[in-house]
Amino acid sequence: MERLQNKLVLVTRRTRLEDLIVRFNTVDQARFYIEHLGADFGDYDEEHRHYQSVVRSAEEVLSQFGRVQRLDRSFLPNFIFPTGMPVVVVGQDGLVANTLKYLGDQPVIGVNPDRRRWDGVLLPFEVGDLSRIVPETLAHHRPEKSITMASVTLGDGQTLHAVNDFFVGARTHVSARYEIHWSEQVERHSSSGVIISTGLGSSGWFRSVLTGAAGIAGASGAEIKHLRDEGFPWDADYLHFSVREPYPSRATQAGLVFGKISRAQPLELVSSMAENGVIFSDGIESDFLEFNAGTNARFQPANRQGRLVC
Numbered sequence: 655m656e657r658l659q660n661k662l663v664l665v666t667r668r669t670r671l672e673d674l675i676v677r678f679n680t681v682d683q684a685r686f687y688i689e690h691l692g693a694d695f696g697d698y699d700e701e702h703r704h705y706q707s708v709v710r711s712a713e714e715v716l717s718q719f720g721r722v723q724r725l726d727r728s729f730l731p732n733f734i735f736p737t738g739m740p741v742v743v744v745g746q747d748g749l750v751a752n753t754l755k756y757l758g759d760q761p762v763i764g765v766n767p768d769r770r771r772w773d774g775v776l777l778p779f780e781v782g783d784l785s786r787i788v789p790e791t792l793a794h795h796r797p798e799k800s801i802t803m804a805s806v807t808l809g810d811g812q813t814l815h816a817v818n819d820f821f822v823g824a825r826t827h828v829s830a831r832y833e834i835h836w837s838e839q840v841e842r843h844s845s846s847g848v849i850i851s852t853g854l855g856s857s858g859w860f861r862s863v864l865t866g867a868a869g870i871a872g873a874s875g876a877e878i879k880h881l882r883d884e885g886f887p888w889d890a891d892y893l894h895f896s897v898r899e900p901y902p903s904r905a906t907q908a909g910l911v912f913g914k915i916s917r918a919q920p921l922e923l924v925s926s927m928a929e930n931g932v933i934f935s936d937g938i939e940s941d942f943l944e945f946n947a948g949t950n951a952r953f954q955p956a957n958r959q960g961r962l963v964c
Contacts, residue, residue, distance in 0.1 A: 660720025660792065661736040665743045665753050666709050667727040671702035701771070705744075708767040708781050712744050715784040719792065730756050731941055740791045740963065742784065743777075750776040751817040751854070751936050754801060754960035761798055761961040763787055775857075778964055791963055800889040801960035804852050806933055806943070809950040814943050816935030817960060818855030820953065822923055822945060823847025825930040829901065832931075832945075834910050835922035836895075841907040842926070846898035850921065850953050854960075855936075856885035856894065863896045878912075891955055892916045920954040
């Protein structure tokens, strides 16, 4: 009876080959396109076959412990996950982050489908581990890592969460214009946008921003060097922000370009863009909040954390 009460969700994503088939309608047309470019279609095909084999194996193992719901990445924003049940993710690190964003108290088990291709920082397990890891997780006998998430709340009450980072800026490559409020300071900015990063995301986009800034400056302070090289803890109760390419002028300043965000010291941005201003998280540009003239956005650590089984 207990097995029937368990509903386990298996999160997957389309392979590169499946994306090509969506674009070109058939495998043959996808093959022609790839080979016409001089690339190896066999690599796409091998990756697809291997991934599908791992997913089938995962589904077979999970069915021993409950009913299995297979869920494609595209349905994550609208899916209601079973309370308290572990969620198994088979894919790349980004798929784990995308999944954590929409969960509540559900622990995530990350499965690396191919260690030859993916390093898998968030994918500590292989499909063969599931027969051991899933029952231990169901019995609450597995250790977990807590992952601090970020949240943004607009003046009208709309909210969005991020597992890795937020991007705030213009939808196109024009400059973003906004007013920044932090640590009792206020400035008007024109920049390429703002990155607000969690500890988990500090080794990604945030690291790239710091590396570029340090390279341009020719040297870096101890704190910047440490963050660039080591990041900061996944469960840290704070975030960091960095402004990309701020432009100083008569109307805009470039002093508030980097800092730490806590619940006691949030970051607030007020848009000065007539149109095309956006806030999106974790690289998913299709899931965004509009950030146009007069919109106030408040960033701080979220009240909930992700749970990664380890």
